[in-house]
Amino acid sequence: MTDEVHQRLRATMTEKPLGKQQVAQMMGMHRRTLSRRLKSEGTSFTQVADETRLSIAKQLLADTTLSLAQISAALEFSDPAAFTHAFQRWTGTTPSAWRKEHRRH
Template sequence: MLRQVLILGAAPGDTSLAHVARLFALHRRTLNRRLKAHGTSFKILIEEARYDVARQLLRDTSLPIADIAASLDYADASAFTRAFKRWSGVSPGAWRASLPLR
């Protein structure tokens, strides 16, 4: 359920730990403790949600990389490109180009 909230909130908006904790009626420290008990962290979950949304937008739309970066709340396309390369090993443009033609 938390992953779904983060994926839906991966677009610009308040995806801060405090905001998400309030959605679940928890204190942010309680949410952090529970995530740690499950072997993860809020930062890791946010990164996974952004990667999921980024792949979906690259696969299912023809949006320019800069628009995808903005929709995921990155300061600019280069910051998004660096993050995407960290996640996948390739740039967003190369990843999109590697997809089978529809």
């Protein structure tokens, strides 16, 4: 279940972010059912969405020259500072420092 939610979010996140309701509908279930199933796997929709955002952020930081503002906007953060705070909370480092260490170009 968790992997399927990851895949659905990842496929649309940078174009049209999906909420729990939309993902549940795409999977043919009620949002509460989705929540219960994710909980039984030891996770939540918010956690899966954050993991997906982090995965996309890391890919964009490593593989592109997009600015932090562009990445922030693509991932639907309110502003670059919010993206930086979230990234730092998730990884313990800033997006800029992470990019310097993991740059693929």
